[in-house]
Amino acid sequence: MSSRRDFLQKISLSAAVIPFLSAKSVAATKDDKPYDGPILRVAILGLGSYGTRVADAMQSCKKAKLVGAISGTPSKLTAWQSKYGIPEKNCYNYETYDAIKNNPDIDAVYIITPNALHKEAAMRVAKAGKHVISEKPMSINAKDAQEMVDACKKAGVKLLVGYRMHYEPKTLEVIRMRNAGEFGKVLFFQGLSGFIIGDPTQWRLNKALSGGGAMMDIGIYSVNGARYMIGEEPIWVTAQEVKTNPEKFKEGIDETITFQLGFPGGAVASCLSTYSLNNLDKFFLDGDKGFAEMQPSTGYGPIQGHTHKGELTQPHITHQTLQMDGMSELIFEGIQPVVPVDGEEAVKDLKIIDAIFEAIKTGKKVALKL
Structure with missing residues (x-):
């Protein structure tokens, strides 16, 4: 994973609305006015190099906040709890994360795993009633991708994709x-x-x-x-x-x-x-x-x-910061980007x-x- 990321770095709800957190001063806007509105509370699934990049970028978001982590590596979960101030109760492994269904602190899960694992994770997250954000490509073929779309529609949650360039x-x-x-x-x-x-x-x-x-x-x-x-x-x-x-x-x-x-x-x-x-x-x-x-x-x-x-x-503004704030606007305010990210x-x-x-x-x- 690091090869592509390092290279690129160098060269350069639908029907069901999930409760959200309101914060009066998460971050200041360019004109220094504090943001007072809905915050998209996100758990990241897959804590590799790109997951870390997204987590770092989210520290500058006004409308999205990193609140949870999902990983198969216990040491990564411990490190993220310390680095990003994530509560232990919002941390899960790959066997237990279906329990996010009962966690009102999490609105969405951002899936950042190998491509072939996106579909299963999206299905589980949707079944848990949480919005799904998937890295691209969304799956390994169009058939599986369409099944992901259908599952999220059935569950009444949004399915968005990490098209940061949009x-x-x-x-x-x-x-x-x-x-x-x-x-x-x-x-x-x-x-x-x-x-x-x-x-x-x-x-x-x-x-x-x-x-x-x-x-x-x-x-x-x-x-x-x-x-x-x-x-x-x-x-x-x-x-x-x-x-x-x-x-x-x-x-x-x-x-x-x-x-x-x-x-x-x-x-x-x-x-x-x-x-x-x-x-x-x-x-x-x-x-x-x-x-x-x-x-x-x-x-x-x-x-x-x-x-x-x-x-x-x-x-230049960090792409992932813009993306996550934009996705919060899409989910909570219905503001669609110029180029779709669904x-x-x-x-x-x-x-x-x-x-x-x-x-x-x-x-x-x-x-x-x-």
């Missing part, structure tokens, strides 16, 4: 410019997502846990980015795979994939996902009246970029990834219906 200011400015017609007719998108992965024994190179290789990790940024940058849903995909190290990247673990997406307005996306090349974190959007280029485009920040009108100067959004990405794998297997263009 809250990132420079990204939102490019989307605003596109919506305003400042690029003219969008014709082309390029997404380059990759890095050299390290430890060959890590779970990301274990198909049973990851569901795939680079595409299920870094490649999803270009899949999702093509959609929100162009502003349409693709209607077809073609793809090719290259594997130079079959010892490290075994059967079912993709090393490098190039893929192309076609959009109903005529735009084409050309993207690359790899575990074998560094310095790949770039988006380029081109229209007949202008362009936007971002590099780094999806790293932890600061994101950098420019358009035909000049440099993007929006301030389970249905994640199902679309996984339908595209499923089709990419099919295109590689068959060598044919695969039609998409999202």
Whole structure:
């Protein structure tokens, strides 16, 4: 897990409403006015490197608060209790966390575990009556992802996904410019997502846990980015795979994939996902009246970029802080982000990834219906 995270760091209820905590002075806003409103109280499931990153970022949230932890490692639970001031009664292991059903202090659980474990955890959290936040990809295929969506709807809880870029200011400015017609007719998108992965024994190179290789990790940024940058849903995909190290990247673990997406307005996306090349974190959007280029485009920040009108100067704010505050607004106030962060959004990405794998297997263009 640390390889991708380290790399990115360096280059850059629905029907049932769960009780919430009101705090008069959790944090000050930019104009120094204290926030007085609902606080989304979150337990993190999976206390690895990214779970720690989210926990650290939440210390700056105004509308979300870390209140619980779930882990299979007792020493991690003890450390988090001390570091983040989490009460022992809000700490669980993987066998006992169904008991959150009876814990009114927890509103939502953020699942940050290997991809293949997201579904089971989401089902259990939903059954316990708590909102579900899942890291991306939401599951290992679209079928499982849809079952997660259905289970959360049945339980009357929200299902949200850790699409932090959907809250990132420079990204939102490019989307605003596109919506305003400042690029003219969008014709082309390029997404380059990759890095050299390290430890060959890590779970990301274990198909049973990851569901795939680079595409299920870094490649999803270009899949999702093509959609929100162009502003349409693709209607077809073609793809090719290259594997130079079959010892490290075994059967079912993709090393490098190039893929192309076609959009109903005529735009084409050309993207690359790899575990074998560094310095790949770039988006380029081109229209007949202008362009936007971002590099780094999806790293932890600061994101950098420019358009035909000049440099993007929006301030850098920790992505996960913005994300968690935004998710609190969505759950309690119904405020939707410009680009969705719900389970249905994640199902679309996984339908595209499923089709990419099919295109590689068959060598044919695969039609998409999202």
